[in-house]
Amino acid sequence: MTTAPLTPRPLDWLAVAACPDCRAPLEPIRGGATRETARCSGCARPFAPSYSGLNLLPSGIELRPNEAAPTSRRWRSKFVASIYTRHNRSPNVRRALSRVLAALDDASWGLNIGSANTRYHDRLLNLDIAESDNVDIVATADRLPFRDDALACVVSQEVFEHLPDPAAAAREVLRVLRPGGLFYFQVPFIIGFHSAPHDFWRFTHRGVEQLLSSAGFEIVEIGAAVGPGTSLYRISVEYFATLAAALATKLYFPAKALAAVICAPLRWTDFVAREYSNTNRIAAGFLAIARKPAASP
Ligand SMILES: [Zn+2]
Numbered sequence: 516m517t518t519a520p521l522t523p524r525p526l527d528w529l530a531v532a533a534c535p536d537c538r539a540p541l542e543p544i545r546g547g548a549t550r551e552t553a554r555c556s557g558c559a560r561p562f563a564p565s566y567s568g569l570n571l572l573p574s575g576i577e578l579r580p581n582e583a584a585p586t587s588r589r590w591r592s593k594f595v596a597s598i599y600t601r602h603n604r605s606p607n608v609r610r611a612l613s614r615v616l617a618a619l620d621d622a623s624w625g626l627n628i629g630s631a632n633t634r635y636h637d638r639l640l641n642l643d644i645a646e647s648d649n650v651d652i653v654a655t656a657d658r659l660p661f662r663d664d665a666l667a668c669v670v671s672q673e674v675f676e677h678l679p680d681p682a683a684a685a686r687e688v689l690r691v692l693r694p695g696g697l698f699y700f701q702v703p704f705i706i707g708f709h710s711a712p713h714d715f716w717r718f719t720h721r722g723v724e725q726l727l728s729s730a731g732f733e734i735v736e737i738g739a740a741v742g743p744g745t746s747l748y749r750i751s752v753e754y755f756a757t758l759a760a761a762l763a764t765k766l767y768f769p770a771k772a773l774a775a776v777i778c779a780p781l782r783w784t785d786f787v788a789r790e791y792s793n794t795n796r797i798a799a800g801f802l803a804i805a806r807k808p809a810a811s812p
Pocket residue numbers: 534535536537538539555556557558559560
């Protein structure tokens with residue numbers, strides 16, 4: 516287990532934060548030689564540091580043990596990230612994400628919900644329900660520890676399928692965005708079950724539109740994040756791994772790794788289908804950019 520203390524990010528973002536229980540502003544507790552933390556100015560609840568930031572979980576929700584992969588397993592995470600889970604690096608994703616991140620400057624903050632270990636921008640705060648090296652805030656998506664109208668943009672990649680109540684989380688994002696602020700939303704449509712720690716939903720492009728408009732957003736754009744080639748790739752890899760596991764359970768991961776390499780060219784056909792209007796029928800995932808209305812409802 517990796518538990519070496521990190522140099523934590525300074526709490527220079529506290530001015531936009533709020534208590535997850537009562538939504539009052541937070542004030543810093545400067546601890547001399549110890550880590551800077553914070554206290555609620557309303558209910559006086561003190562907040563403890565997390566592994567790499569601050570624990571702003573609502574009362575009653577326990578901080579999970581740090582689940583950072585032990586060194587012996589890191590090769591597997593690296594393999595999965597470089598071969599199998601490349602969806603966050605598709606051309607459509609990079610274009611839409613940079614459009615939203617352009618909202619950030621030295622006077623504003625953004626938030627990445629379910630960031631895990633990414634770090635897209637200095638002013639984009641990383642929030643996750645589990646600790647890891649780059650997580651600034653441990654919190655839940657349905658009780659975002661931020662003030663109303665506080666953030667210039669919010670990013671969420673492949674997270675809402677894991678939330679028990681995605682509609683409540685979408686309303687929370689609307690609340691914390693400033694009027695005119697942008698939400699980058701990305702979810703899978705065709706992908707195998709993958710609990711992290713739960714996996715509840717799949718969204719069509721119409722489902723994405725429905726979720727965001729009923730939360731109160733204006734839709735700026737909706738499209739495929741990754742195309743049908745990636746869908747066929749994911750299904751093929753899972754299919755071969757499942758067949759192998761039927762012979763012997765321990766063959767699942769080796770077969771999956773082998774299939775992930777052999778079937779990789781299937782994803783190249785995403786390029787062919789990029790402009791085809793029926794792509795949405797079997798796209799591997801969707802992205803949306805949505806805006807909080809200037810006069811918020
Ligand atoms: Zn409070």
